[in-house]
Amino acid sequence: MRAEETDVPRLPRGVKLKFDQVRSRHVLLAPERAFNIDETAAAVLELVDGQRTCGQIVDALAARYDEKREVIADDVRDMIGSLIARRVIET
Amino acid sequence: MSEIATVARKEVSEGTRPEAAPSVGHPIGILAELTHRCPLRCPYCSNPLELERREAELDTATWKRVLSEAAALGILHVHLSGGEPTARPDLVELTAHCAAEGLYTNLITSGIGRASGMIDALSEAGLDHVQLSVQGASAETGDRIGGYKGGHAAKLEFARKVTDLGLPLTLNAVIHRGNIHEVEDIIALAVALKARRLEVAHTQYYGWAYVNRAALMPARPDVDRSVALVEEARRRLEGILVIDMVIPDYYARYPKPCSGGWGRRTLNVTPTGRVLPCHAAESIPNLEFWSVRDRALGDIWQSSPAFNAFRGTDWMREPCRSCDRREMDFGGCRCQAMALVGDAAATDPACSLSPFHARVEALATEEAAAVAPDYLYRTIGGAPAKAPEGAAS
Ligand code: SF4
Ligand code: SF4
Numbered sequence: 001m002r003a004e005e006t007d008v009p010r011l012p013r014g015v016k017l018k019f020d021q022v023r024s025r026h027v028l029l030a031p032e033r034a035f036n037i038d039e040t041a042a043a044v045l046e047l048v049d050g051q052r053t054c055g056q057i058v059d060a061l062a063a064r065y066d067e068k069r070e071v072i073a074d075d076v077r078d079m080i081g082s083l084i085a086r087r088v089i090e091t
Numbered sequence: 092m093s094e095i096a097t098v099a100r101k102e103v104s105e106g107t108r109p110e111a112a113p114s115v116g117h118p119i120g121i122l123a124e125l126t127h128r129c130p131l132r133c134p135y136c137s138n139p140l141e142l143e144r145r146e147a148e149l150d151t152a153t154w155k156r157v158l159s160e161a162a163a164l165g166i167l168h169v170h171l172s173g174g175e176p177t178a179r180p181d182l183v184e185l186t187a188h189c190a191a192e193g194l195y196t197n198l199i200t201s202g203i204g205r206a207s208g209m210i211d212a213l214s215e216a217g218l219d220h221v222q223l224s225v226q227g228a229s230a231e232t233g234d235r236i237g238g239y240k241g242g243h244a245a246k247l248e249f250a251r252k253v254t255d256l257g258l259p260l261t262l263n264a265v266i267h268r269g270n271i272h273e274v275e276d277i278i279a280l281a282v283a284l285k286a287r288r289l290e291v292a293h294t295q296y297y298g299w300a301y302v303n304r305a306a307l308m309p310a311r312p313d314v315d316r317s318v319a320l321v322e323e324a325r326r327r328l329e330g331i332l333v334i335d336m337v338i339p340d341y342y343a344r345y346p347k348p349c350s351g352g353w354g355r356r357t358l359n360v361t362p363t364g365r366v367l368p369c370h371a372a373e374s375i376p377n378l379e380f381w382s383v384r385d386r387a388l389g390d391i392w393q394s395s396p397a398f399n400a401f402r403g404t405d406w407m408r409e410p411c412r413s414c415d416r417r418e419m420d421f422g423g424c425r426c427q428a429m430a431l432v433g434d435a436a437a438t439d440p441a442c443s444l445s446p447f448h449a450r451v452e453a454l455a456t457e458e459a460a461a462v463a464p465d466y467l468y469r470t471i472g473g474a475p476a477k478a479p480e481g482a483a484s
Contacts, residue, residue: 001330014220014259014287018193022117022165029195031220031259031288032335034119034167087287087333 001085003054003077010050012090017045030088044076048089054080115393115402117165120357122172122370123154125182127362127471129175130204132238133226134466135265135300135307137370138174140474143362151181153383155188157360160388162192172199174362177206183216190217197222199263202249203242210249214256221253222261222290227269228276236269238468250284261288266317266339267307268463274317278324282332289332291321293339297371297426299469304479306466310459314339340441341455345416346423347441353425354398358388366391368398371426375435401425406436410444431482440482447482454482 003009011017015030017037026037028045037045043064047057058076062069083089127142149157158169169189176182177200189196197220198213200206210221225246226236233243253260262281266274274291281289293314294300294307309317318336325334340346350357350369359367364383367373373380379396392398400406404417411422422428423439431440432447440447467475 012259013257016195016219018167020165020167022163027167029167029219031197031222031261032168085329087330 001081003080003084003091005053005055005058005073005077007054007080007091008050008052009048009054009057009080009084009089009091011045011048011088015088017042028088030086033086033088035088040075041079044079048080116355118161118356118358118392119166120168120170121158121161121166122170122357122359123158123176123185124172124174124359124361124370125154125176125179125185127174128178129173129201129469130239131175131201131224131226131242132468132470133224133236133265133299134238134303134468135267135294136469137295137298137300138469139298139371139373140302142174142469142471144471148179148362149360149364149383151184153364154181154185157364157383157388158185158189158194159192162189162194164389164392167195168197169194170197170199175201175204175206177204177209182209183212186213186218187216195219200224200249201237201242202246203239207245207249207252210252210256214258218258220259220261222263223250223253224263224265225277225280226264228273228280232270232273236466238466247284250286254285259288260284260286261290262286263290263292265292265294266309267294268309268313268459269307271309271313271317274320275324278320278328278332278334282328287333289334290337291317291334292337293317295337295340296430297374299467301430302475302479303467305458305461306463308341308455308458309339311342311456314342340424340427340439341451343441344443345441346420346427346439348420349424349426349439352421353401354392355402355421358392358398366395366397368401369424369426372397374426375429378435401436408436408438411438414444430478433481450482454480 017026017028020027026042028035028037047060054077058073061072080089126148127138186196196218198218199222202223225233227233230243234240250260264277296304300307321334321336354368359370360383365380366383367380378400381391381395407422411417423442425435427439428437429435431451438445440451442448
């Protein structure tokens with residue numbers, strides 16, 4: 001699954017991004033699942049707020065990182081899409 | 092991004108990423124069996140045959156201490172379970188305590204008894220997720236299996252309350268010969284109830300399920316059909332319903348990595364405070380379990396003889412010792428090796444490389460073909476005198 005630029009993703013109740021002090025990394029906690037979140041993924045998830053579209057999330061990241069917008073867009077849409085498929089993100 | 096934990100309590104067929112780990116890492120999940128009391132009487136209940144009584148249960152202060160120690164140990168998910176956990180009046184207080192400690196709380200409930208009256212307060216206290224059991228797709232099947240009239244209808248009512256509160260809902264259905272023909276309807280029920288997740292959990296034969304095995308064992312063709320149905324539904328319902336499946340291992344080729352490997356990811360605390368590597372571990376004789384009444388949880392995780400007995404791969408014999416899969420399934424389930432082969436350090440006979448595997452498969456086939464005996468319903472003080480046949484007998 002791939003998210004559209006116009007989708008507005010949000011973390012529903014029961015899904016939480018947390019900094020795990022013991023392992024010194026971010027984890028995304030969901031029903032019966034825990035995802036290991038690296039810095040890049042955390043940067044995306046911190047922008048998932050139920051307000052921004054995927055396109056706006058890409059814009060924000062493109063302004064911050066030295067990478068082509070289309071490359072970032074592919075990554076963001078794939079990542080968000082895979083989490084939608086697993087019912088971890090809603091739109 | 093990688094998935095580090097999937098259904099830590101019982102390994103599933105999808106999305107697990109077993110990884111080589113140091114012998115004592117940080118646990119990720121704790122199953123808090125708050126009580127053995129439950130209004131239902133499921134004949135496959137994973138609780139032990141000798142059920143604990145209310146008087147012997149840990150008090151609120153001890154549970155709070157244990158849950159704080161769990162958070163400090165790196166545990167992420169707390170599964171508030173039983174029995175029926177809402178039988179404990181302090182459940183709201185314990186849930187709030189977990190939330191304050193930053194723990195993700197999962198309520199594992201039958202939805203019967205006090206559950207409905209308590210769910211608003213639990214939600215308010217910061218509960219993260221509800222896992223509701225159903226015994227079938229219809230009231231007739233469900234009430235017969237759970238041994239409780241009106242139970243199924245009460246569960247549906249409870250499920251609606253949960254989703255109305257915006258809480259994520261998982262339906263858990265233990266599958267056996269008495270309901271395997273309803274798998275398709277159970278999937279439809281999960282969608283209708285707006286569950287985000289469904290567990291199609293083929294019965295694992297421990298505790299009460301082991302003594303009821305002949306009444307529960309499904310036939311191979313029915314198992315294959317239900318597995319195919321789940322696979323089809325997963326594709327059809329992507330983005331709507333996540334379906335996790337526990338494979339029936341008497342018919343499997345390789346065993347499941349029980350609890351993600353012994354003493355590797357999860358721990359269980361019984362109602363009276365004993366700490367177990369898995370819920371059936373007390374069925375293994377001569378293991379020394381430590382109690383949270385006497386020691387801190389971290390000390391038990393690191394040093395308890397029961398946890399160290401089968402940690403890692405050093406304890407293994409052939410064929411596991413030299414097998415490529417030894418860090419994937421850790422030789423399978425110790426309790427199943429004990430129950431079926433009489434030796435907890437043997438290869439799980441669910442594995443096709445075990446010399447006992449053919450006998451286990453034949454046992455399953457014979458039992459599934461015979462007329463199903465009546466259920467021995469779970470009751471406190473109702474443990475049977477005699478265990479069913481193993482593979483070595
Ligand atoms: S399996 Fe059935 S009897 Fe056992 S705790 Fe769950 S609901 Fe109660
Ligand atoms: S021989 Fe042991 S390690 Fe190999 S697949 Fe079977 S149970 Fe797993």
